[in-house]
Amino acid sequence: MRKTLFSVVIVMLITASVVAAAPSAHGALTVRAKALVGDLAAGRMHAVTAQFDARMRSALPPAKLAQVWAQIQAQAGAFRSTGDATLTHAGRYRIVLVDCAFAHAHLDAKVVYGSSGKVSGLFFVPHAPRHPKRAAVLPAGLIERAVTVGRAPWKLPGTLTLPPGQGPFPAVVLVAGSGPQDQDETIGPNKIFRDLAWGLAQKGIAVLRYEKRTKQYPVACAKLHPFTLDDETIDDARAAVTLLAHTRHIDRHEIFVLGHSLGGMAAPRIAKNDPQVAGLIIMAGSVRPLQDLIVSQVLYLARLDHSLSPAEEHQIAEARAIKAKIDDPKLRAGDTINVFGAKTPGSYWLFLRRYHPDRVAAGLHIPMLILQGGRDYQVTQADFRLWKQALNGHPNVTFKLYPELNHLFMAGHGPSSPEEYSKPGHVDGQVIGDIATWIQEHAGGEQ
Numbered sequence: 001m002r003k004t005l006f007s008v009v010i011v012m013l014i015t016a017s018v019v020a021a022a023p024s025a026h027g028a029l030t031v032r033a034k035a036l037v038g039d040l041a042a043g044r045m046h047a048v049t050a051q052f053d054a055r056m057r058s059a060l061p062p063a064k065l066a067q068v069w070a071q072i073q074a075q076a077g078a079f080r081s082t083g084d085a086t087l088t089h090a091g092r093y094r095i096v097l098v099d100c101a102f103a104h105a106h107l108d109a110k111v112v113y114g115s116s117g118k119v120s121g122l123f124f125v126p127h128a129p130r131h132p133k134r135a136a137v138l139p140a141g142l143i144e145r146a147v148t149v150g151r152a153p154w155k156l157p158g159t160l161t162l163p164p165g166q167g168p169f170p171a172v173v174l175v176a177g178s179g180p181q182d183q184d185e186t187i188g189p190n191k192i193f194r195d196l197a198w199g200l201a202q203k204g205i206a207v208l209r210y211e212k213r214t215k216q217y218p219v220a221c222a223k224l225h226p227f228t229l230d231d232e233t234i235d236d237a238r239a240a241v242t243l244l245a246h247t248r249h250i251d252r253h254e255i256f257v258l259g260h261s262l263g264g265m266a267a268p269r270i271a272k273n274d275p276q277v278a279g280l281i282i283m284a285g286s287v288r289p290l291q292d293l294i295v296s297q298v299l300y301l302a303r304l305d306h307s308l309s310p311a312e313e314h315q316i317a318e319a320r321a322i323k324a325k326i327d328d329p330k331l332r333a334g335d336t337i338n339v340f341g342a343k344t345p346g347s348y349w350l351f352l353r354r355y356h357p358d359r360v361a362a363g364l365h366i367p368m369l370i371l372q373g374g375r376d377y378q379v380t381q382a383d384f385r386l387w388k389q390a391l392n393g394h395p396n397v398t399f400k401l402y403p404e405l406n407h408l409f410m411a412g413h414g415p416s417s418p419e420e421y422s423k424p425g426h427v428d429g430q431v432i433g434d435i436a437t438w439i440q441e442h443a444g445g446e447q
Contacts (some may be wrong), residue, residue, distance in 0.1 A: 003054050008083025011097050014260065018079075028121050029070055029087055029094065029113055030085040030086065030087055030096050030098075031040070032051070032096075032198075033085055033096035033109070033111040034082050034085045034098055034237070034407075036048055036051060036109075036111060036119070036262060037082050037100060037109050038248055038254070039084070039112075040069055040079075041079045043066070045062035045063075045065045045066050045069075045368065047060050048062075048063050049061060049065060051118060051119050051289075052118060052119045053114055053116060053118035053119065053120050055120075056118070056119055056122070057196055057387060059343075060122070064263075069310075071315070071340065071407035072102075072107075072124055072310065072337055073311075073316070074311035074314070074315060076102035076103070076105035076107055076124075077102045077104035077105060078102065078103045079100065079101075079102055080101040080441050081100075081101050082098055082100055082101075082109075083098075083099030083100070083101065084098075084099050084101060084113075085098045085099070090178045092354050094112070094113050094115075095110055095111065095112050096110075096113070096234050096365070097109070097110055097128075098110075098111065099127060099196045100127075100291055101229065101406075102211065104129040105126075105302065105418070105419070105422075106126075106422060107126060107127055107258040108125050108126070108127050108128065108434070109122070109123070109124055110122070110123035110124070110125055114231075115173075124323075126187065126188040126191055126418075126421055126422050127188070127422060127430045128186075128188055129424075131384050132339070136191075136194070138198070139202055140159060141163070141164040142162065142163065142198065142201050143158050143161070143162045144160065144161050144162070145159070145160045145162070146158070146159060147159065147160050147208065147243065148212075148235060149208075149210040149239050149240045149243055150235075150236055151239070152233075153220065154213055154216075154217065154262075154386075155216075156210045156211050156212075156216055157183070157210065157211050157216070158183055158209060158210030158211065158240070159183060159197070159207065159208070159210070160206065160207070160208050160244075160247070161197040161200075161201040161204075161207045161208075161209075162200065162201065162206050162249060163201045163204045163205065166249060167206070167249035167250065167251065168251035168252075168254075169204060169205060169206040169253055169257070169357075170204075170205050170206070170254035170255075170256065170278075170437070170439055170440070170443040171205065171206040171207065171208065171244045171251070171254065171255050172196075172206070172207050172208070172255075172256045172257070172258050172281070173198060173241055173244060173252045173255070173256070173258065174193045174197065174204060174208065174209040174258050174259075174260070174263075175205060175233060175236060175237045175257060175258065175260070175263030175264075175266060175267065175270065176193065176258040176260060176261075176262070177201075177235075177261030177263055178261060178290075179212075179214070179378055180212060180213055180214040180215035181211075181212045181214075182211055182212070182215055183209040183210050183211050183212075184209065185209075187408060187421050188421045188423075189422070189423070189424040190408055190410070190421065190424065190425055190426075192260065192408055192409070192427055193209045193260075194209075195426050195427035195432070196258070196432065197209055197426055199427065199432035199436075200435065200439075202365045202433060203432070203433070203436035204436070204440070205436055205439055205440075206244075206249070206250055208239060208243070208244055210236070212232075212233075212236070212243055213231070213233075213236050214232060219355065222264060223332075225334070225345065226333050226345060226347030226348075226351075227345050227347055228347055228348055228351035229266060229269070229350055229351055229352060229355065231346070233262065233263065233266045233270075234269055235255050237257065237259075237263075237266070237270045238274060238366020241257065241270070241274065241277060242276065246278050248357055249442070252276070253278055253439055254278055254439075254443040255277060255278055256277070256278055256280065256281060256439055257271060257278045257279075257281070258280075258282075258283065258435070259280070259281070259282055259285060260283045260284060260285075260291075261283070261285065261286070261378070261407070263284070263285070264284055264286070265284055265285045265286045265287070265357045266357070267281075267282050267285060267357070268280065268357045268358075268360035268361040268364060269355065269357070269360055271364055272360055272363070272364065273365060274416075275346060277366065278366060278367075278370070278442070278443070279366050279367040279368060279396075279439070279442050280361075280366065280367075280369070280371070281353060281369045281435055281438070281439075282368065282371065282387070282429075283356065283371045283409060284371070284372060284373060284376055284378070284379040284383075284407055284409070285370070285379065285383070285387070286357075286379045286383050287356075287357055287358045287383045287386035287387060287390075288382065288383055289325040289326075289353075290354065291326040291327065291349070292323065293379070294319050294322060294323065294339070295316075295319045295320055295323050296299040297377065297378055298316055298319040299316060299317055300377045301313065301377075301417070301418070302316055304415060304417060318340070319340075322337065322338075322339055322340070325337050326349045331346050331349060331350060332346050332347070332349075332350075333346050333350055334346060337349060356385055358387060358390035359390065361387070361391060362391060362394065366396070367396040367397045367398075367419050367442040368390075368391065368394075368397045368398070369397075369400070369434075369435065369438045370384070370387045370391070370397070370398070370399045370400070371400050371402070371409070371431065371434075372384040372399075372400070372401050372402070372404050372436075373405035373406050373407060373408075374402060374403035374404065374405065375404060375405060375406045375412060375415070375416040376405070376406055376407040376416065377406075377407070377415075377416050377417075378407045379407065381401070384399070387399070394406050396442065398438060400434060402428065402430070402431065406420055406423070406426055408421065409427045409428055409431050410425040410426065410428060411425075411428055432443075
């Protein structure tokens, strides 16, 4: 079994001011980005940082860049070669994706260019196929509308998927997991939220999905002080619920919140004190502190082949050091915690110390459906058991375990690994069917 530790630290994200690249520079960007990766591989860190803008050079000087590059190779294996490079657009950004082959993983170097022509961001993410054999087509009878969730300065683009007919329909708001997720919750070639939206709409349920705030406004979010789970997830999810409650063809008494991963952890707080939420669906929602999950994930992946390399031992020690810093009683809101290259404010972790999703859920009086993949190594059955303990004896709470499904609720065999996420798949049909049946059974219930 290959052991690739990059699922926890898959994105080595260095954020700075990211603005549009000059149109005249577009043709040369792919060549420059491939050359940048070549300089990284050759150890020419000064040549790489010379291409950074001022904020990037401050955040990632040559010595730090060398450390990050070493971490990536410790996780993904030795660098081998680059393949194609393609220019993409994301709002104001001009981004080059460079196909990179490592010994144990296939990644994309994501190089972001600003208007000065300098590099404003650098990521390493799971490789996504550039040319899928067949584009996904909206199932017959369904209707999709572009919508806007929230208000300035945090307006978020979203999509409302409607079943055939006039309704009014029960509806679901989809709340994404950690990181700057798009509205489809795209992970590699997989689109978890699109699968859920289309699958549920085919069963008569309207679905709203939207870009996460940290995806749409990464620079503005980085400047927020303090920054908490409310800013990242809660406020926008509540705005999405309110939008549905005032949308034609939607039954405002039958609005449910479905959270995946971090979104599942956040779901009880979204529903607390909001009578518009008729019920919760929690998919792989964590109960244990996130810093504990970081350590357990690193340990799991390092031990997949029953041996530890020096690089893996170092990463385990680093994960434990990160946990110790987060748990430090002296942590202050203005402090910064470096989580494998991603700088996070102390305010974020202090907020999570006070938030216990299982306890909040136990105080709710709405139906809940708790779903767990048996092969999920990111949020495990340990969390599933904690939900059961907290909600034992509560009416209208349903638990379902799917032994062969992973964190994406896709089927597989044997120990799960990050490599699964790079293979095209779909959310299991039984999961979609179970969610639809549960919603139809509870629609119109007590709120």
